[in-house]
Amino acid sequence: MIMPESETFPHAVDRSSLPANVDDPSTFNHRFADVNGIRLHYVEEGEGPLVIMVHGFPFLWYLWRHQIRSVAAAGYRVVALDMRGYGQSAQPESANLYDMSQVVGDIVGLINSLDEKSAVLIGHDWGSPIVANAAMMRPDLVRGLVMMCAPPTARPPINPLSAWERIYGNLNFYQRYFSTPEAEIEIMSDLRSFLLGIYYSTSGSCQENERWRWAWKQGEEFSETYTIPDRAPDFLSVQALDYYVENFTKTGIKPALNYYRSLERTWEITSYLEGAVVSQPAVFAYGENDPSIRPVLGIDRQGPALSALKDICPGLRGIFEMPGVGHTPPEEDPTETTRIILDFLSSL
Template sequence: MSQHPANDLTHRLVPSPAGRTHVVEQGSGPLVLLVHGFPESWYSWRHQLPALAAAGYRAAAIDVRGYGRSSRPAAPEAYRMRELVADATAVVHALGERTAVVVGHDWGSAVAANAALIRPDVFRAVAMLSVPYAPRGGPRPSTVFASMGGDDEFYVSYFQEPGRAEAEIEPDVRGWLAGFYAALSADTMPAPGAPLPHFVSPGGTLRDRFPTGGLPAWLNETDLDVFAGEFERTGMSGALARYRTMDRDWEDLAGLDGAPVTQPSLFIGGALDASTTWMADAIGAFPVTLPGLVSSHILEGCGHWLQQERPADTGRILTDWLTALPK
């Protein structure tokens, strides 16, 4: 069973530019906003909520718009980065606070970084998990992704065509999620030299390359039921819309080209995560792009889902960093 006292969690729906945002809270003290990635929900922070609460913080995990009990606007442009930052800002204010520390994983890492850039008056520090900060710049994203993989298609390009990934995932949400989580987990990912699960063969699907064994150690059947149950209810289009607005973000955020994040920051990556290895240059550029970086950690033997694969390490690193922040 999941190690968290569910009866200590407070669920609430707060008004936001999305319409409503679902927030799950635990603890009291300085506000720490937790932002999940794809394809997850607030529940990906189930281990950090009690850990942060025990350390004296008010931890608040959201369902990003398009997910779970938060609003799911129909238009893809509603999922632009500026809109997600506006939601995060609205949650801070709806909880009666003026400022917060923001912590994000995967797509949530990008939301957290952009929140720090766009609303430095609200977000006083930023932690990024799995996906390192890389400033806006370079060619249009769709052009970059289309050039990757040779004859194979990169998963981001695959996700960008409306309806296509939905047709693969939605007939068996639970099975697809189990395979996707396993493909990027340290203990179940394909062996070195096997076809990479981030690419689609011509005429194939992503699932063709997923491992077919059991669940990764961090994910039990009950946890999978929680994740799958939400997507079975909502469908996948809201979650996938984030991939379909990347070119729009590139246009919207042109004024932030090359911008550093100057607030106190933290990075945690998994040594076996493609986000860490493929973006090694971004990590190497941190002295320039994250001048406020307090510390950077690569967890050995860890895959992509690090706050679930290594909850104790993640909680310790986060609370040590939070404790050292200026009050």
């Protein structure tokens, strides 16, 4: 069921008369839908074949603000949503309500609520494995995929906690840390600095020695793994940073961390995906300076996943490395990100 705008944007306005400030969230069309037992917030622009944009951590629908109107203008119905736990979407309390079956269920419910029969899915960071799982779980609803920065992997033979112990041993690993109550306390103690530091340190704008480290030694603190700059990087306006901070201040960071806390449950309930592949047409893009693809302390975390991408995605049509870009292509190089998306859409 599609709902009217929230109290945050209470008045219907002639949006064609609004200034084209892509960083102003009020210039987008905000909608709500009751699906899968929760209320989802999304923005919508354009008419045509449905394209759904899925963000990762720690972002919002707003990650795609540079792409939404451009893709819509090319003849598509573009929907970018706040995933459950984020922004103006519902924030279920239990971490068990953030497993992959639930978040894929949200996307399925959203497609149905929009009276559409299928969609092309675009995912960044967490959104990448989410859209890949949606393609495997409901291939009838997914026509194609654009994935960014986090290559999906086959379901591992052992649960994530056991895998972390084998690979990282006594090292601290960010996914393991994000599963702890201490992470929530630390992040919320200075939310603005955390967001600014992560956005900067994972980008292509920072120096080599300022890049985020996804693993760190015993005796180090998580706060030592990223750099807080004196000001926001050029690709992130003060207005944009303020919007992220405002939303995470309202929701807290716990709901977003629940995605990490549900990883073991996802593994437990998805044995039926053993050997499953993404058969739909797909492309994958990542930044050459993305710290998540770089080895840390001798461990190459993403390299094997990139090498195996064609195995799990036999319909893969291309892998794009974006020069000078870090972990956030939609914001760091919006023009090239839009080009990759539109080229793929036009090829379907």
